[in-house]
Amino acid sequence: MNDLAAPLQEEANTAFRQEVREWLAANFPSELANQDNTLATIEGNAALSPPAEKWKTAMGEKGWGTPTWPAEYGGGGLNRKQTKILQEEMAAIGAWNPIGGMGVMMLGPTLLEFASEEQKHQHIPPICRGEIRWCQGYSEPGAGSDLAALQMRAEDKGDHYLVNGQKTWTSGGQWADWCFALVRTDTRHKHEGISFVLVDMKTPGIEVRPIQLISGTSSFCETFFTDVKVPKENLVGEENRGWHIGKRLLQHERTNLSGGNRGGRSGGSLHKIALKYLDLDSAGRLVDKDLRTRITRFEMRQRAFRLTAGRVMEAVKGGAPAAASSILKNVGAEMTQERAELSLEIMGMQGLGWEGEGFTPQELMGTRSWLWGKAVSIYGGSAEIQNNVIAKRILGMEGEPG
């Protein structure tokens, strides 16, 4: 940007900020301030309250739930500066993004990159409006960390594929409208025999069985496919070339899943919880010195994580590859879990309530989040797989003796 354009740009940004502020004032119901509930977004199917429903509709129509996506597909069409302004203005009044889920985090960016025009126009606008819930058909009983070992068969039947097999760990499968899935279209080649397809969950032959987790909730399902007909126009990219599309989607997943991309930030600062539950000495320090140290360690590491996430964003903006992005998933997961463990420790037995009287809703939610959070270092490529990726791809630790 040259010097002459800079003041004009500045003026445009100020005007945009004003526009955002006015629009939020008119559309964000103030009673929803700071009522964001990540767990419910990921796990639940609770009906939204009328104000929340109204807020979701407004954001969906405006396209600001997916601010950087092209406006022609229903996105906000905003540049990075405008997006930042939007986020700042939302944060200032405790407004949160009601548009989310796998369609936004993973599938949308992948479709924008690989799908045909028809597919983009069919599938992206409903994602922007938050109308369609997507689920992920990747893992199978015999294909977890070794995902390319997947066996769910898609036979070519002319105008459609006939799909048979089983997927598992299908998050939100029982509520999903559509599923993006990796299927085997060629049994002779491992990676080059996989295709990426979009499946309407209402198609006859699909059966979904929720799996009860240690958190007592059932956010994951087993999904059985028996003679399911998937029209050929639902193939994304070329047949047998789905592996690299699927992997690309996983990159979006890993970026977004760095602990829900919050690195254990949700739920407010840990030391505020500590101040509520624990005693202080005369100097205003937590009496439990060991716990104080560990809370401090956590908060410092979380800060380092956030600084690193910011550094990765800056590098991406500058078009430079950032090796640091490979560490975000593991550190984010570690932060999420460590935060939950420390919260439990701070609350003592009060932090282990399961249901019923004697506990606040936050305490009960905390128990479930703690247990559910054990998943974040397993899904989307376990911590061990991430370390393999770092060692091999970034550090080059493979090959034969030189």
Added chain:
Amino acid sequence: MAVLTEEQSLLRDMARSWAQEQSPVKAFRQLRDKGAEGWDPERWQSIAEMGWTGIVIPEEHGGADFGFLGLGLVLEETARTLTASPLAASALAASSALVLGGSAEQQARWLPGIAGGDVIATLAVDDGPRHCPEDIHCVARQVDGGWLLNGEKAFVAEGGSAELLVIAARCESGPALFLVEADNPGLTRSPRRMADARNYAALALENLKVPDAALLGKAGDPELLDAVLDRARIGAAAEMLGLATQAFETTLEYLKTRVQFDTILARFQALQHRMAKQFTEIELLRSCVESALLAIDNNDPELPLLASLAKATACDTLHLVSREMVQLHGGIGMTDEHDAGFYIKRARSLENAWGNASFHRDRYASLSGY
């Protein structure tokens, strides 16, 4: 890596190639073998000629006023190859004291010499083996026309070669910083030979008389001392980032070449995951160090917090990486012939400099209000 300006990139590249080509670890080894005084006058000369001694000094005093991120990049690169220079002590720590607290006369008297590398200056704060700026025993008493200093300073980096010492002492109203010239008759310097083979001295101050004009800023101002210390801490963290990066890369290279059980060690998953862990820690450290350096340049109110974050993270990370360096090299890492020993020894010195990890965790907690 932070997004650097073109000038900053050029500076980093220049520092990297100079360190690798003109000041390799071999140069440090020769220095150590000679039993020299723990610093390298020849390379110091080159550093001064390239202008690195004046990076954070204002232009009117002969510096480049180029910012702390720039100086941090140079410290990182020179630390990678263990360059035994007083750059951190003189061009960063002592310079900061003069820039932040010095009067026009004090700055005009000392900064041009420091910027040109002719004067080596250093900062002496701690009385004992542990960093404890809240508890300075060295006393300054106001007398006619000046101050009388009594007490001790321990393990002063570059204390043997410095011509100017910025000394912290306690006066009635709190801490104060004084400019003391090395030839002051009240000052006795005794060398301390340390494991890292660098230049350290113990100072004894006995009725050391300085004029009023030797006081930096105003007496009893803990903010000046804190601000100077935070810069020194961040400088040390930048050096530690360089050491950790090089120690890690040297180890990685070794694992890719050492063959056991008919294959290179790099193919063993147990070792891959230990290296992935260290890589992760170093990337987090880089973010902390760069943010802290930028916080100085941007006058960020969070500077104290970011300084403690950077130094604590540097201590933990370099500690891990230097231990792993020795362990993963196996027997060869135990030999003096190999460089691993140099890194673990230097690591521990810098871990202790300006507050170790537990000091900075406690400070971070207190600054955060718990």
